[in-house]
Amino acid sequence: MVALTIDGREIQAEEGKTILEVAGENNIYIPALCSHEAVTPYGACRLCLVEITRGKKKRLVASCLYTVEDGLIVKTDSERVTNVRRMVVEFLLARCPDLEVLQKLAAELGVDKVRFKLEEDNHKCILCALCTRACEEVVEASAISLVNRGVDRQMATPFYALSEACIACGSCAYICPTKAISIEDIGDTRIITMPHNTMEFKLKKCQNCGRYWAPQKQLDFIIKKADLPADAFDLCPDCRD
Amino acid sequence: MAKKGKALTRVGSLDELERLRESVVKRDHNKPSIAVCGGPGCLALGAGSVITAFKKEIEKQGLDTNVVLRIIGCPGFCEGGPLVLIEPQNILYHRVKAEDAARIVSQTVKQGSLIDRLLYHHPKTDRKVIHEGDIPFYKKQRRLLLASNSRLDPNDIEDYLALDGYSALVKALFSMSPEGIVEEIKRSGLRGRSGGGFPTGIKWQSCRRAHGDTKYVICNCDEGDPGAFMDGSLMEGNPHSILEGMIIGAYAIGSHQGYIYIRNEYPLAVKNAAIAIKQAEDYGFLGKNILGSGFDFTVSINRGGGAFVCGESTALMASLEGKVGEPRAKYVHTVEKGLWNQPTNLNNVETWANVPLIVNNGADWYSKIGTESSKGTKIFSLVGKVVNAGLVEVPMGTTLREIIYDIGGGVSDGKKFKAVHTGGPAGGCLPPSLLDLPVDFDEFTKVGSAMGSGGMIVLDEENCMVDIAKHFINFLKSESCGKCVPCREGLKQMSQILTDITEGRGEDGDIELLEEMGAAIKDGSLCGLGTTAPNPVLSTIRYFRDEYQAHIKDKKCPAGVCRIG
Numbered sequence: 092m093v094a095l096t097i098d099g100r101e102i103q104a105e106e107g108k109t110i111l112e113v114a115g116e117n118n119i120y121i122p123a124l125c126s127h128e129a130v131t132p133y134g135a136c137r138l139c140l141v142e143i144t145r146g147k148k149k150r151l152v153a154s155c156l157y158t159v160e161d162g163l164i165v166k167t168d169s170e171r172v173t174n175v176r177r178m179v180v181e182f183l184l185a186r187c188p189d190l191e192v193l194q195k196l197a198a199e200l201g202v203d204k205v206r207f208k209l210e211e212d213n214h215k216c217i218l219c220a221l222c223t224r225a226c227e228e229v230v231e232a233s234a235i236s237l238v239n240r241g242v243d244r245q246m247a248t249p250f251y252a253l254s255e256a257c258i259a260c261g262s263c264a265y266i267c268p269t270k271a272i273s274i275e276d277i278g279d280t281r282i283i284t285m286p287h288n289t290m291e292f293k294l295k296k297c298q299n300c301g302r303y304w305a306p307q308k309q310l311d312f313i314i315k316k317a318d319l320p321a322d323a324f325d326l327c328p329d330c331r332d
Numbered sequence: 333m334a335k336k337g338k339a340l341t342r343v344g345s346l347d348e349l350e351r352l353r354e355s356v357v358k359r360d361h362n363k364p365s366i367a368v369c370g371g372p373g374c375l376a377l378g379a380g381s382v383i384t385a386f387k388k389e390i391e392k393q394g395l396d397t398n399v400v401l402r403i404i405g406c407p408g409f410c411e412g413g414p415l416v417l418i419e420p421q422n423i424l425y426h427r428v429k430a431e432d433a434a435r436i437v438s439q440t441v442k443q444g445s446l447i448d449r450l451l452y453h454h455p456k457t458d459r460k461v462i463h464e465g466d467i468p469f470y471k472k473q474r475r476l477l478l479a480s481n482s483r484l485d486p487n488d489i490e491d492y493l494a495l496d497g498y499s500a501l502v503k504a505l506f507s508m509s510p511e512g513i514v515e516e517i518k519r520s521g522l523r524g525r526s527g528g529g530f531p532t533g534i535k536w537q538s539c540r541r542a543h544g545d546t547k548y549v550i551c552n553c554d555e556g557d558p559g560a561f562m563d564g565s566l567m568e569g570n571p572h573s574i575l576e577g578m579i580i581g582a583y584a585i586g587s588h589q590g591y592i593y594i595r596n597e598y599p600l601a602v603k604n605a606a607i608a609i610k611q612a613e614d615y616g617f618l619g620k621n622i623l624g625s626g627f628d629f630t631v632s633i634n635r636g637g638g639a640f641v642c643g644e645s646t647a648l649m650a651s652l653e654g655k656v657g658e659p660r661a662k663y664v665h666t667v668e669k670g671l672w673n674q675p676t677n678l679n680n681v682e683t684w685a686n687v688p689l690i691v692n693n694g695a696d697w698y699s700k701i702g703t704e705s706s707k708g709t710k711i712f713s714l715v716g717k718v719v720n721a722g723l724v725e726v727p728m729g730t731t732l733r734e735i736i737y738d739i740g741g742g743v744s745d746g747k748k749f750k751a752v753h754t755g756g757p758a759g760g761c762l763p764p765s766l767l768d769l770p771v772d773f774d775e776f777t778k779v780g781s782a783m784g785s786g787g788m789i790v791l792d793e794e795n796c797m798v799d800i801a802k803h804f805i806n807f808l809k810s811e812s813c814g815k816c817v818p819c820r821e822g823l824k825q826m827s828q829i830l831t832d833i834t835e836g837r838g839e840d841g842d843i844e845l846l847e848e849m850g851a852a853i854k855d856g857s858l859c860g861l862g863t864t865a866p867n868p869v870l871s872t873i874r875y876f877r878d879e880y881q882a883h884i885k886d887k888k889c890p891a892g893v894c895r896i897g
């Protein structure tokens with residue numbers, strides 16, 4: 092265990108945990124957009140920045156990445172921190188003006204107008220990379236990635252085409268904090284709408300009740316991975332037992 | 333051209349090395365030589381055909397075995413290229429053309445007589461200058477690193493040996509302890525030449541002390557600063573000095589594997605480094621049991637993908653591992669967990685090149701050169717509106733005025749000096765009032781610029797400072813990896829605002845907004861690219877605010893660059 096101070100409160104924390112985790116456990120709020128317990132921390136949105144003091148030195152660090160240390164003094168809302176957060180939200184709102192999550196954050200931080208040119212292409216994607224990390228680390232399909240460098244960066248499938256590797260599981264849509272990815276099942280087809288492309292997948296029909304119940308590719312993926320018999324998913328879960 | 337014998341067996345002991353060195357020196361001593369610069373500046377001016385012409389002439393005039401032809405790395409005076417140096421007389425010919433080769437061989441090399449037309453004309457004294465060191469461009473320089481470029485063929489390890497090369501390695505391996513070497517580097521005051529100015533000895537010490545079975549040393553030759561050519565010229569012109577530094581460093585740190593990360597746009601640097609590594613292996617300076625000392629070390633070359641951000645330490649290591657070259661937070665330092673999560677010591681090319689000098693001459697000697705907090709020399713790539721563009725190596729403490737006026741010969745075409753941009757794309761612009769600023773890591777940072785890796789661009793009255801800031805922000809915007817919000821979105825918006833200002837759509841409050849954004853981008857970005865990127869904007873606002881105001885309020889570009897309205 093280590094002892095640290097967050098916003099004046101003395102806290103005992105488990106070694107190896109990040110400041111963001113420890114703050115959360117102690118009901119201290121730190122905004123964060125690119126962090127999720129299911130995937131490795133990334134440090135890209137910069138909303139979770141906090142000011143730490145070690146000895147005489149003060150600096151800003153991403154709390155989703157920085158692990159707690161004995162004697163660490165953390166301020167989650169110093170002026171420096173707030174200035175960066177406000178600017179980050181303003182930048183993101185210029186990118187995606189309609190996003191509710193951002194509008195809520197703006198209200199919290201007192202950002203009442205956006206002084207920058209607003210982007211017109213409403214793709215809702217803030218490039219937090221939660222989807223790509225989930226796809227790579229949790230699903231282990233690596234079907235989507237961030238393509239292009241710098242301001243041209245986009246979340247996409249290779250060549251913006253139907254991804255061979257995608258199993259249509261929908262984890263990306265589930266983890267996305269801005270609902271930039273959506274899933275819709277119509278008849279025998281699952282349609283996944285990404286910020287910059289759309290993909291369609293066949294759903295599997297239950298041999299008993301005739302319901303289309305899961306993407307064929309996802310079931311094939313599980314059969315292969317878990318070494319199950321080829322007919323393992325011929326029936327839907329309801330008809331199975 | 334005299335062909336030199338290759339060492340048939342590896343040098344296995346100090347005695348063997350000294351015998352080899354003696355024979356090399358005896359063989360080449362006083363043999364006439366013609367050195368033609370094969371650096372990018374001279375090549376662009378036609379050095380390639382000059383080299384071909386010399387090869388032909390030497391053969392035609394029957395001098396194959398009596399004259400050495402060397403293709404050397406850039407010695408610095410690019411403005412006068414193509415450069416040709418004749419030894420032993422130390423005659424410098426400049427602006428040489430292929431058709432001059434015949435006369436140079438028949439008159440200067442064979443008979444020792446000078447060709448007046450090819451000598452440098454001193455602009456002040458109106459005299460011809462014969463020797464390299466006497467031209468004003470080199471006079472105020474102290475070329476501890478670059479001087480050897482004129483004297484050796486980078487593809488011939490024996491040239492390096494003849495200049496006492498690898499003697500620092502001998503000293504390090506046989507009469508110093510690893511801790512002693514680290515101590516020496518610490519005491520020398522050497523700081524990282526990539527621009528950060530991190531104390532090299534302290535970095536080595538941390539890496540030496542870090543826990544890990546395998547440790548790596550890396551040489552950063554990514555040199556992303558467009559237009560700069562300090563690291564490239566060292567790697568092309570004197571690769572063995574860098575290898576020697578790396579071997580000493582590896583021994584001090586306890587590493588057996590090194591990498592040289594070279595940007596792909598430097599094919600000659602890649603080639604020369606590869607030849608140098610091969611030769612060093614053949615001769616026994618690399619590989620197993622180096623010089624019989626028991627120490628093993630190998631070096632491999634990796635070619636960088638070309639992105640500016642790949643020069644950043646964590647991105648470089650990711651790229652070396654075959655991953656996307658994207659930075660990550662460095663809360664755990666790379667000296668603890670770097671390449672493949674092992675302790676890794678990364679230094680810049682020029683930093684490594686300083687190491688043999690320090691080991692050979694001692695920390696006391698080295699720390700006498702320079703200022704209180706910045707020791708040794710620094711190479712700058714002096715370009716822009718300056719008479720003598722080229723590579724300049726000066727002791728720390730030299731003022732900007734001395735570099736631009738005494739060495740650079742002042743602003744070209746008699747124009748008025750307006751600013752000097754230092755520190756690469758994310759550096760800053762310094763005004764005339766700061767011309768007496770000494771070259772020093774901390775002094776540069778204090779005034780809102782940076783030493784950077786040594787880019788130095790002279791700007792005159794015809795440059796618009798807002799336009800310059802826009803130019804650098806656009807470069808950085810296109811080079812941002814796009815991972816974190818402040819850098820990716822912030823630079824995009826900065827670029828938009830600067831474009832608006834230069835096109836007459838600037839509004840009241842834009843300057844203050846840029847300042848506010850700059851502070852947040854610096855404070856909030858993930859890696860060094862973002863944390864320095866606002867510098868060109870912030871420094872031009874700091875020193876040339878009136879130019880911004882003229883664009884915004886009066887809708888005028890004082891320099892007449894921006895077409896407003």
Ligand SMILES: Cc1cc2nc3c(=O)[nH]c(=O)nc-3n(C[C@H](O)[C@H](O)[C@H](O)COP(=O)(O)O)c2cc1C
Binds near residue numbers: 524527554555557860
């Ligand atoms: C965006 C960015 C680009 C960089 N590019 C280079 C480069 O091209 N060459 C270099 O030596 N260091 C570069 N660096 C600095 C390296 O991260 C690292 O600090 C350096 O190689 C350490 O060497 P030194 O201690 O000898 O200076 C860059 C840093 C950043 C943030």
Ligand code: SF4
Binds near residue numbers: 813859863
């Ligand atoms: S500061 Fe820029 S270059 Fe560095 S990680 Fe962030 S986006 Fe990438």
Ligand code: FES
Binds near residue numbers: 126134153154155156
């Ligand atoms: S949650 Fe830490 S940077 Fe996004």
